[in-house]
Structure formats: C-alpha cells, structure tokens
Amino acid sequence: MLIYKNGTIVKSEVRRPCDDEIAFIYRANLSDDEIQHIIGDVFECHPLVVEDCKSWGQRPTIDMYDDYFYMSFYVLKNEWDLYEMSIVAGKNFVIAIFPEEEPLIETLKNTLFRSPNKMKSTGMLLYEILHSCVQGYSDLVDTVDDFVNKSENQIYKNPHTNLATKIFKMKRKLHKVRRIFTEEREMIGSLMHARFFQEEDVRYLADIFQHASQVVEMVDTFRDSLTGLIELQMSIKGDRMNEIMKTLTIVNTIFLPMMFIVGLYGTNIHLPEYRWAKNYLWLWGWLLFSLSFMIIYFKRKKWM
Template sequence: MQLPRLSKLPKLAGIRNSQAKAGLPPGTLIFVGDKVSDKSQVDLIAYNEHEIEEYSSQNTEQIIGRLDKTKVNWVNIDGLHNVDLIEQIGEHFHLHPLLLEDVLNTEHRPKSEDYADHLFFVLKTLYNLTGDSITYEQISFVLGKNYLLSFQEKEGDIFDGFRNRLRQINNNKNRARKKGSDYLFYRLIDTVVDGYYSILEKVGERIEILEDEVYDNPSRATLKKIQQLKKELVFLRKSVYPLREALSKVTKGEYSFIKKDTLPFFSDVYDHTIHVIETVETYRDLVTGVMDMYMTSVSNRMNEVMKVLTVIATIFIPLTFIVGVYGMNFEYIPELSWKYGYFGTWGVMLLICIGMLMYFKRKKWL
C-alpha cells in the first residue's frame, strides 16, 4: 500500500533565511523566520503598587523616554522583522549582539542565558489548534533590574488577561503590582505554559476522534490525519523539552536577577512543564497505537476480502472441472445423449456449491 505524502514541514522560509546568514560574522542582525505581520510597535507598561501607566508607539525613542526607574517597566516589542527597531532597543539596554541575533532567529530552541546585567530567555508559545496544525510563535524575554523586555513576532498575544489584572489598582490580592520584574517574568512564562494545556486538550480530543474513525471507517484520509498529528507532536515535543532545561537553571538560583522569594513560583512552572512533557509522551504513544490500529484494521479488511475471494475461487474449482470434462470434444461421452443431462449437471453443481458453503460455515471460514 502506498502511503500518502506528508505535508511540507513548516517554516521552510526561515530555513532559507538561515542559509542567507552563511559566512556572515557572529552578531550580524538578520531576521530569520516568516514575516507574519507588517506592523511594528513598542508598548510600555510602567507600574508599581499604587499606579500604572501605559504607552504605545512605533517610535522607540518616545517609549525609551517614558521609562521610569522607580517602577517596573514592561516593554513589549511586536514585529521581529523590523531589525532597526530591535537594534535601537538593544543599544539603549546594552544588549549583546549575539543576544539580539538570537531574538531575530525565530528557529531557536527554548533556552536561558545569563549576561552581565540581564537574563535572556526564549521559548515557544502555542496559540490554538486550527485545522490540522498548531500555531507557534517564538517569544524572547530580557530580564533586567527593573525592566522586562518581551519580543514577539506579531501583534496580539496571550497576555491580555494578565494585563487586565495589572490594571486593577484597588485589588489587594494583586501580587504582581507589589513585586518586581522577576515576578512579572514568572507570570508571563506561567501564562505561556498554561496555554500548552489547552492545546494538549484539543490534541487529546483529536486522538479520540481518530480512534473512532479508525475503528469505524479507516481511509487514506484518516492515515494522513494521523501522520499530521504525529508531526505536530514532534514539534510540540521540541518546543517543550528544552524549556525544562531552561527553567531548571532558573529554579537552581543560578541567576542573580531572580529573587529567592520568587524561586518557588518558578519551581511550580517547572513542575507544570514536566507534566506537559509527560502528556506529550503519552499522546505520542497513543498516536502510535492509533497508527498500529489503522494498519491492523486495513490488514483485517484486506484479509476479509481475500477470504471471500478465496471461497469463491474454491467453489468454482470443482465446477470448472465438471464443465471442463463435459466440454471435451469426444464423441462417446456417456451422458451426452441423456435427455436430462443438462439439468442433471446443473443439479450436481448446485449441490456441490451448497455442500461447500455449509462446510465452510461449519468450519467458521465465513
């Protein structure tokens, strides 16, 4: 059986851009990835326990001028394709060229790195399951003394709910307003990891649907869906597995920008990541089982067809023998002149058919 071809791997454009960097010195700023938005924008949320201010602009200098050292400054940059904007941000916050190069490369695996006066962290966020594919986006964070930079590929993210909670001034339970940029860093990562659960829930529903489809009516389209889901789980595994290592460095207290009272929160995110990884592995095993079930179902169907054809062929063997005998061109065949020879031959052949069918049924071959 010829298997259907897998769909093209995602982000091939990013791979081509990576090839364009060949031969260039380290730290050369080139955007690597698919351009998913034409708009570039910088948003600033500066807050403390008592007040919060928000600004949005496409002019980096205007946002930089609004930074307040007495507050926590969350600077969010949308549109990684705008290399000049990323470079301006890097110059103001004294970011290393290699760090900026990693920000512009959307093909990076999750990781964390410690620089002299800031912490760099990159991970993948999963938005929703549309059709047969998961929407991926890379988010990079730079954590400093009183600021947090977040770099995103496009406008719109999963942090709107957290932004709304930050705006609640009179909420005494609003821990984020009372803590520093390291706690803000934790809350954003926790939001991303929580988003994994909704995606895994949808993946689990797809597996259940595929199991029913394989059991009831397997087809080539079903096989294509299974292969697509296996590919998505591979990309999901690549997005989550390195995140465990990155968070492990944070929970061990290796970074001076993470306060001791914030470390338990990162340990909680680390536990969630482990649970997500275990769920992904479970789903991979389930999809492999669905694939085996599909192949078994197709094989059983083929065996049923071959069994029916074999029974038909077996029944016709004696009939063909009888017809062959009385089809010979000898002049003196005993039953050739018999008045009821034709009907008698048919009767014998029908009795043979009925007898063989009863025998096959008794042997449970039918």
C-alpha cells in the same frame, strides 16, 4: 512601563527602577534604535543581548550574565502560529519585547492591576508571563486531540480514506513544536537555579516547569497516536482484504466439485452414463449433492 512599589502599580516612562521597585517594560514593533536605547543605554545590558533582542526567529535560548539574563520564549497565536518573544530580566526588572502587538500583554496588564502583589518580585512577574504562554499551548493540544479523534473515527468508518498525507503533515508540525517546547522546558529548569530568584519564586517556576513537561508529554503521546493511526488503517485494510479473499476462496472451493463434474461430462468421450434414461436428473443430483456437502462441511469447520 509599569512600576510596582509598596503594593501598588503605576505607569511610568521607561527608566531604571529604584532598589525598592519592580519594573515591567513591554514593547512591540520596536526599531533597532529603540531597542538599543532601552536595553543598551537605560539598562546597560551587554551588546550581545541587544543584538539578540534585534534578531527574530531564534531557537529558545537563555543566556545568563552577572545580575540579569536574556531568554527567548515563544507565544502561540491562533492554532499553530508560534512567534518569538525576547525577555531580559534582572533583580528588579523584566523587559518583554514582541515583534508585533500581542493580546497577551493587555490580558497580563489587567491581571496585574487587579492583583498588584503578582508583581511584587521578578520571579512572580516572570511566572505570570511564562505561565500565560504555556497555558496558551493547551489550545494547540486540544487541536491535535480533536484531529486524532476525528481521524480515528474516519478510519473505522472508511479504512480506504485518504488520511496519510494529513497525518504526515501533522507529524511534521508536532516535530517542530516539540523541539520548541522541549527547549523551553529546559530553559525553565535552568531559571529555577538562577541566583537572583527567591525561594518562593522558584516554587512558581517549578509550576511552569510541570505544565511545560505535561505539554511535551502530550505532544509525544500524539506523535505516537498518529503513527498508530497509520498502522491501524493498514491493519483494517489488511483484515478486510483477508475477508474478501476468504469469501472468494470459499465460493471457488464450493463450486470446484461442480466444475469437475460438469467438465467430466462435457468431454467428447462417450461415457456409460450417456445411455442412462435419466442421466440429466442424475447429473443435477450430483451437482446438488456436491454443493450441499461442501456447504455443510464448511459450516462444521466454522469456515463460513
């Protein structure tokens, strides 16, 4: 537990802060009895708040009470692992409970000790916690951005590459995180209207709201980009198939008159040309003439 008073931060045992103090309680891997002791006994929060702190895997939510509130927020671990953090905050205290040890807390503690005034109000302390979480979402955004760019280049190089499964899996992941990020943005918007935050605190919360909105917009953009990748792949496949069919059609059309001539003179009917002295050369002349004529005609029409 950290206590802020008169511009300094000191460590302390878990207790209720005085009116001129700001308390920051951070715990991980707590048992139900420990949660009951801190949330229910020391800070005398509602039994529903205690139960919410004991339950993990909830959707992002916020519950307002007379002089405090409960909220669940998600922290990004690695590239896609999101896990829940329970926060209980009042006029002069913030309690953060994690299901497991989180490096975010150590980073936040170091930041507070370097700049104690970042803990001079509940709003600013809450800003530091939530801002660290939202900033961590940028790693996920970068991961998706790299995936989209690599997939696009791969499709241009080889439109027959098997990317559909990967793209659909990525879209499902984005759908999940978008729901979480959208609800968190709405929660931050609700916090901006909480009565126990000062005007300066609201400005900081508005900054988090803006960052959260940017993350949601980027996720929406990536979802559209992934849909566009599927359409791009189908379009390139269709264009290449059309080119192949066009080539085959041209070749077939060019040789069609020659096939007619050969078929005509290959019948069992005695034609007058059979008695000509140079009928073999005459046949080759017709074949070459028809071939040249078709090629010249197609080139003038710009079909080849």
